[in-house]
Amino acid sequence: MEIKDSELILNPDGSIYHLNLLPHQLADTIITVGDPDRVDAVSKYFDEIEFKVHKREFKTHTGSLNGKRISVISTGIGTDNIDIVFNELDALKNIDFETRTVKKELTSLEIIRIGTSGAIQPEIEIDSFLVSEKAIGFDNLLHFYGDTSFLEEDFSEAFVSQTNLNSKKSKPYVVSADEKLLKKFFSEKFRQGITATNVGFYGPQGRVLRLKLEDGKMNNKIQNFNFKGKKITNLEMETSGIYGMARLLGHRAISLNAILANRANGTFSKNPEKTIESLIKSTLEIIAK
Numbered sequence: 001m002e003i004k005d006s007e008l009i010l011n012p013d014g015s016i017y018h019l020n021l022l023p024h025q026l027a028d029t030i031i032t033v034g035d036p037d038r039v040d041a042v043s044k045y046f047d048e049i050e051f052k053v054h055k056r057e058f059k060t061h062t063g064s065l066n067g068k069r070i071s072v073i074s075t076g077i078g079t080d081n082i083d084i085v086f087n088e089l090d091a092l093k094n095i096d097f098e099t100r101t102v103k104k105e106l107t108s109l110e111i112i113r114i115g116t117s118g119a120i121q122p123e124i125e126i127d128s129f130l131v132s133e134k135a136i137g138f139d140n141l142l143h144f145y146g147d148t149s150f151l152e153e154d155f156s157e158a159f160v161s162q163t164n165l166n167s168k169k170s171k172p173y174v175v176s177a178d179e180k181l182l183k184k185f186f187s188e189k190f191r192q193g194i195t196a197t198n199v200g201f202y203g204p205q206g207r208v209l210r211l212k213l214e215d216g217k218m219n220n221k222i223q224n225f226n227f228k229g230k231k232i233t234n235l236e237m238e239t240s241g242i243y244g245m246a247r248l249l250g251h252r253a254i255s256l257n258a259i260l261a262n263r264a265n266g267t268f269s270k271n272p273e274k275t276i277e278s279l280i281k282s283t284l285e286i287i288a289k
């Protein structure tokens with residue numbers, strides 16, 4: 001069935017609405033970063049760059065490293081942007097823009113987030129790396145889609161009851177990383193953890209500057225929450241959306257976190273750029289050997 005102009009929106013040059021990309025400009029391995037400046041910090045390691053495209057917060061460089069074609073794209077902040085980026089990345093691969101129909105043969109993308117995050121457990125060191133084996137999303141995005149039987153309801157239920165979560169807040173959803181990609185990052189360099197994805201950086205992550213919180217004990221509750229011996233390790237703003245959208249669309253995703261803050265200890269990295277740079281190098285070594 002033909003997808004209407006109001007749903008699949010193409011720019012006058014045939015590129016997709018927000019990302020501004022044409023189908024041939026996207027690789028099958030994609031690195032997502034939050035900050036548009038981080039795109040250059042990744043692509044400077046490529047052997048060659050084929051395309052550079054930029055619109056709003058969505059900046060893409062496609063090139064290759066050691067013979068592997070890779071696109072690196074900035075998503076900006078938050079799972080609302082993840083909804084846009086994942087739908088448009090999928091459309092670029094799996095929808096024929098000429099006929100406006102879904103292709104018969106679908107391509108599964110490999111997607112790696114290189115992001116920053118704050119630890120919630122005191123023993124997690126600043127400037128260390130964490131790979132998210134699971135995400136718990138406080139962001140509501142997945143609740144707008146059907147076919148979410150892969151969500152881990154028992155985990156969500158346990159969280160709601162152990163923390164006495166205010167029913168005005170959306171029910172958190174839980175989704176796991178791609179197993180094969182998770183295995184690729186099994187190493188001493190990467191601690192495995194469960195990542196909480198929040199709808200904001202301040203109140204939703206329990207930060208107080210001038211405003212009072214609805215539940216001032218929530219970060220303590222998150223720290224103490226335990227499901228079958230597993231604890232939530234860190235807070236950020238995209239992983240649940242990335243894991244959920246990847247599952248829905250048939251892609252494979254992994255989220256890597258440079259731990260810049262430790263919320264339990266009240267500390268922050270003295271050199272965040274160095275830590276991010278080091279995570280970028282370690283990631284490229286693993287995905288483009």
Ligand SMILES: O=P(O)(O)O[C@H]1O[C@H](CO)[C@@H](O)[C@H]1O
Pocket residue numbers: 033034035076077078114115116117201236237238
């Ligand atoms: O460094 P990035 O990838 O943007 O990730 C983290 O940093 C931002 C907040 O400072 C949020 O996007 C959060 O998820």
Ligand SMILES: O=c1cc[nH]c(=O)[nH]1
Pocket residue numbers: 116117118119201205235236237260261
């Ligand atoms: O504490 C932090 C650090 C980075 N990104 C976040 O979302 N939270």
